[in-house]
Amino acid sequence: MLRRTTSSRKPILIVGGAAALLLFACGPYFMNGYNIFQLTMLMSYAIALLGIVVLTGYCGQFSLGQGAFFGFGAYVAAVLIGKASLHYLLVLPVAAAASFVVGALVSLPAIRLKGIYLALTTFGLAVAFPQLLKHPGLEAVTGGVLGLTVSLPQPPEFLGVTQDHWLFLVSLVTTVIAFAVTAGLLRGRVGRAFIAISDNPTASVAMGVSLQHYKMLAFAFSSMLTGVAGAISALAVRYVAPDSFSMFLSVTLLVGAVVGGVKSVWGVIFGALFMLYVPNIANQISEAAPWAVYGAALILVVTFIPDGIASLFDRFIGRRRNAAAEPTGVYAPSGVK
Amino acid sequence: MGEFLNQVLAGVANGGIYASLALALVMIYQATQHINFAQGEMATLSTFGAWFLFDAGMPYWVVFALTVFGSFIMGALVERLVVKPVGTASPFAFIAVTVGLLMIANSASHWVGGGDIREFPSPFPGWLGSRYLSAHETGTILVTMIVLVALLTFLKRTPFGLAMRAAAQNPVSSGFVGIRVGLMLTIGWGISAAIGAIAGMMVAPIAFLEPNMMGSILLYAFAGALLGGINNPTGAVIGSFAVGIFENLLGVYVTGSELKLTSALCLIVILLILRPSGLFGKAAVSRV
Amino acid sequence: MLRLTGVSAGYGKTPVLHEVSLSVQRGGVTAVLGANGAGKTTTIRTICGLLPATGEIAIAGKNIVGQTSDRIARLGVAHVPDNRGTFIDLTVRENLLLGAHTRRDGEVEGDIERFLELFPRLKSRIHQQAGNLSGGEQQMLALSRALMLRPQILLLDEPSFGLAPKVVAEIFELLRKVKEEDGLSVLLVEQNARMALMLSDKAYVLESGKVVLSGDSRDLASDDAIRKSYLGY
Numbered sequence: 001m002l003r004r005t006t007s008s009r010k011p012i013l014i015v016g017g018a019a020a021l022l023l024f025a026c027g028p029y030f031m032n033g034y035n036i037f038q039l040t041m042l043m044s045y046a047i048a049l050l051g052i053v054v055l056t057g058y059c060g061q062f063s064l065g066q067g068a069f070f071g072f073g074a075y076v077a078a079v080l081i082g083k084a085s086l087h088y089l090l091v092l093p094v095a096a097a098a099s100f101v102v103g104a105l106v107s108l109p110a111i112r113l114k115g116i117y118l119a120l121t122t123f124g125l126a127v128a129f130p131q132l133l134k135h136p137g138l139e140a141v142t143g144g145v146l147g148l149t150v151s152l153p154q155p156p157e158f159l160g161v162t163q164d165h166w167l168f169l170v171s172l173v174t175t176v177i178a179f180a181v182t183a184g185l186l187r188g189r190v191g192r193a194f195i196a197i198s199d200n201p202t203a204s205v206a207m208g209v210s211l212q213h214y215k216m217l218a219f220a221f222s223s224m225l226t227g228v229a230g231a232i233s234a235l236a237v238r239y240v241a242p243d244s245f246s247m248f249l250s251v252t253l254l255v256g257a258v259v260g261g262v263k264s265v266w267g268v269i270f271g272a273l274f275m276l277y278v279p280n281i282a283n284q285i286s287e288a289a290p291w292a293v294y295g296a297a298l299i300l301v302v303t304f305i306p307d308g309i310a311s312l313f314d315r316f317i318g319r320r321r322n323a324a325a326e327p328t329g330v331y332a333p334s335g336v337k
Numbered sequence: 338m339g340e341f342l343n344q345v346l347a348g349v350a351n352g353g354i355y356a357s358l359a360l361a362l363v364m365i366y367q368a369t370q371h372i373n374f375a376q377g378e379m380a381t382l383s384t385f386g387a388w389f390l391f392d393a394g395m396p397y398w399v400v401f402a403l404t405v406f407g408s409f410i411m412g413a414l415v416e417r418l419v420v421k422p423v424g425t426a427s428p429f430a431f432i433a434v435t436v437g438l439l440m441i442a443n444s445a446s447h448w449v450g451g452g453d454i455r456e457f458p459s460p461f462p463g464w465l466g467s468r469y470l471s472a473h474e475t476g477t478i479l480v481t482m483i484v485l486v487a488l489l490t491f492l493k494r495t496p497f498g499l500a501m502r503a504a505a506q507n508p509v510s511s512g513f514v515g516i517r518v519g520l521m522l523t524i525g526w527g528i529s530a531a532i533g534a535i536a537g538m539m540v541a542p543i544a545f546l547e548p549n550m551m552g553s554i555l556l557y558a559f560a561g562a563l564l565g566g567i568n569n570p571t572g573a574v575i576g577s578f579a580v581g582i583f584e585n586l587l588g589v590y591v592t593g594s595e596l597k598l599t600s601a602l603c604l605i606v607i608l609l610i611l612r613p614s615g616l617f618g619k620a621a622v623s624r625v
Numbered sequence: 626m627l628r629l630t631g632v633s634a635g636y637g638k639t640p641v642l643h644e645v646s647l648s649v650q651r652g653g654v655t656a657v658l659g660a661n662g663a664g665k666t667t668t669i670r671t672i673c674g675l676l677p678a679t680g681e682i683a684i685a686g687k688n689i690v691g692q693t694s695d696r697i698a699r700l701g702v703a704h705v706p707d708n709r710g711t712f713i714d715l716t717v718r719e720n721l722l723l724g725a726h727t728r729r730d731g732e733v734e735g736d737i738e739r740f741l742e743l744f745p746r747l748k749s750r751i752h753q754q755a756g757n758l759s760g761g762e763q764q765m766l767a768l769s770r771a772l773m774l775r776p777q778i779l780l781l782d783e784p785s786f787g788l789a790p791k792v793v794a795e796i797f798e799l800l801r802k803v804k805e806e807d808g809l810s811v812l813l814v815e816q817n818a819r820m821a822l823m824l825s826d827k828a829y830v831l832e833s834g835k836v837v838l839s840g841d842s843r844d845l846a847s848d849d850a851i852r853k854s855y856l857g858y
Contacts, residue, residue: 062429064436109606115428116372117609120563123374124556124602131598247552251436258433292448295440302433303423496726503712503723510710512694513673513703514774515727 025172028165036164038276040236043175045275048229049257049268050182055222057263058186060198061215062115065122066226066253068129071245073099073227074234075133078148079141081235092174092231099227100220107219111212126250133242147241150234171232178225183265185221194218226253248291255294259301261308270309343469344589345582350474351557352581354543357481357536358551358558359565359573360488361529366567367492368525370505371428374435376533377551377558378442379415383408383530384537385449388457388546397460401538405531412530416523446548457541477539481574484532488570501525553598557584560605565617572617580604626651626810627672627778632680632690634671641667642834644680649778649827654804654811656821656842659831665814666707668831669782672812673697673704685777699727703776707783707814709767713756717747720755720766724773733773740769743799761792768796772803778810779803785817793817797824822846 028036048070055061076095113121133142155166185191193214234240252275260271282293365373387404423430461476492498504511504521511518544550557580565576588597627649635641642664649655657665671678674694682690689697712720725733741748744765771779785793797820803809815821822828822842830838845851
């Protein structure tokens with residue numbers, strides 16, 4: 001999973017990446033409000049998918065409940081702006097911190113579960129989350145079934161941009177920070193610990209990697225990212241309601257991560273694009289179609305391109321991978337003698 | 338006291354439904370050592386199929402037999418065409434595939450059934466009903482018991498069932514004794530789809546047939562299967578009844594009906610932490 | 626009974642066996658010897674169809690290269706792998722029953738009885754989970770399971786590995802009996818060259834995936850130079 005780019009191509013990638021970023025940043029000047037909104041949602045999805053890459057791709061913990069964390073972040077943002085009148089620039093950091101804490105709390109039981117059991121529990125979380133939001137006891141805070149509306153922040157006067165554009169810029173800064181922090185984390189000691197845990201938990205314990213400690217970090221960090229993404233989406237959509245954060249959102253996020261490449265930080269861009277545009281296309285076929293398309297995409301990608309679209313690009317630009325080519329399947333031999 | 342008993346029995350009635358789906362989950366686990374997240378949605382699709390046969394005027398038990406058989410074929414085909422190409426490379430891949438199947442099956446149900454809620458007939462004669470349980474609820478429990486006994490007999494007492502369990506647990510050694518592992522997996526999927534269809538036809542008269550019918554029932558069935566031990570059909574049935582009773586009592590006396598699902602989730606989590614192999618399951622030794 | 630001709634095989638792109646040729650006579654015992662990593666286990670795995678191979682592998686004249694392992698088993702080839710291959714979550718009895726999976730005759734119960742008489746330790750644990758058995762007991766179980774198939778040829782991968790000498794002696798005694806009574810053909814892969822040569826008629830020595838020595842077992846055992854340089858004793 002550790003990759004090294006051949007050194008001759010590295011400067012090209014850096015320059016190209018910076019140029020793309022600059023282009024992206026200037027985009028809104030040429031677009032209408034709706035398109036800017038879409039770009040903001042793109043970034044929100046990308047950050048959420050980053051969370052899955054960290055948790056599932058690197059640390060090997062399978063979560064089907066990311067939609068719940070996304071919704072949590074969204075509701076935190078909505079409540080803070082609507083009820084607590086918090087200054088909007090503080091909303092994102094507070095949502096991040098709150099999500100981090102919640103992720104750490106959820107990880108307490110979660111780290112004791114493995115594989116299928118963890119998947120099951122997080123699946124349950126995804127299904128139960130909307131129910132929790134609709135509970136009459138919490139209605140005063142959450143707005144119950146009807147949800148809450150969110151007022152869009154006003155941009156500072158001197159910048160002379162629209163509300164949508166301002167939110168875009170705030171999100172862009174957040175996204176860059178998110179990518180930078182995540183990439184930094186994963187390249188360092190923490191990232192290696194995650195990979196060790198995912199590849200061989202028993203051996204990593206023997207080598208002194210504190211399993212519980214790092215798993216908790218993975219959960220907390222990933223839900224922080226997902227929560228921030230949810231907060232951005234709440235500001236962009238200007239509305240939160242329980243049924244927007246159902247199990248289907250969790251599955252959609254999963255599909256996005258897998259399509260992009262669940263082990264790839266940069267793959268989330270492809271995943272986010274998939275999440276943004278495929279429903280629209282699928283809707284034109286039939287109303288129930290988006291879910292079937294997602295399901296089919298998930299199955300096809302996992303079967304034929306297990307490392308996602310990012311892996312196709314990796315091959316294209318010549319990155320080498322340290323993946324061990326173990327034969328697998330029903331008749332796999334158990335080792336060489 | 339009478340009210341309490343009523344609630345317990347209402348929980349038993351629910352438990353009967355969860356148990357029927359839990360058996361399908363246990364079957365697929367025995368055959369493949371994996372959990373099929375799409376079990377509920379596939380069952381719903383089967384039930385829609387049954388509904389259309391009813392609409393065409395066929396008698397109940399003919400429809401029942403055709404649906405069970407057709408679902409067996411559907412399950413087998415899904416295994417051959419969708420699951421097998423993925424291979425057993427990683428549990429993640431398998432989970433992802435069954436989640437994908439869940440979405441496709443749900444979509445298919447929407448497409449076939451539209452948004453309408455349909456009534457579904459119950460085959461059980463009125464005299465089965467009593468003061469506490471309706472005829473259909475009693476009938477469901479009876480059917481679940483019959484399926485349980487049939488499944489146990491098949492798995493534990495027939496050479497074929499033994500071969501199927503062996504193929505799931507140790508495919509390599511199974512090959513060495515001449516077992517066609519691939520065929521076992523296909524048939525395993527077929528049987529569990531068939532059991533799922535039975536579960537669907539038991540649920541539909543109570544829950545009314547609509548595309549999201551099995552959504553939360555799947556969760557309760559999982560809770561029941563895990564409580565009893567995912568490897569243990571009898572345990573899964575007992576566990577499901579326990580879940581039904583617990584969930585109902587909790588909902589009536591403690592938390593209110595809105596949090597039933599959440600309480601099922603909490604139950605699952607606590608269970609898995611304390612006893613991953615369930616109340617009646619055997620602990621698997623983890624070899625380094 | 627079993628003949629390999631020019632067989633090459635490997636894991637992925639790396640070839641491990643290079644043009645190996647060996648044979649087992651009907652009713653005879655052939656030993657395959659060599660150090661760790663010489664390719665002994667790979668040879669057996671290739672015969673069982675676990676690895677893709679080039680060349681020819683014939684069972685009673687029929688070429689089985691490319692067949693799946695269950696088809697090969699149904700041709701009467703029984704395999705006791707080096708890791709025992711026990712079905713650990715099933716009972717001892719179920720393990721034995723599985724050995725007879727391909728059989729359609731009515732003598733399965735009789736055979737089970739026979740093996741339980743032979744191995745009283747298995748009899749006392751007949752309904753226990755096989756994973757609870759000790760190494761030696763699992764080896765007895767693995768051997769019994771293989772013989773339940775009533776095979777034409779038995780492939781044994783390091784049956785003495787990790788076992789106490791007394792247990793090893795028991796197992797080799799059983800093999801000798803079975804060879805004499807049932808006329809079974811046996812391919813025996815072993816690191817314990819001394820015992821293997823005592824039991825077998827013919828032996829091959831592998832080194833780095835190639836056959837470097839072959840011949841009558843008695844000749845190999847009595848030749849001091851060969852013993853010291855190839856067989857290590």
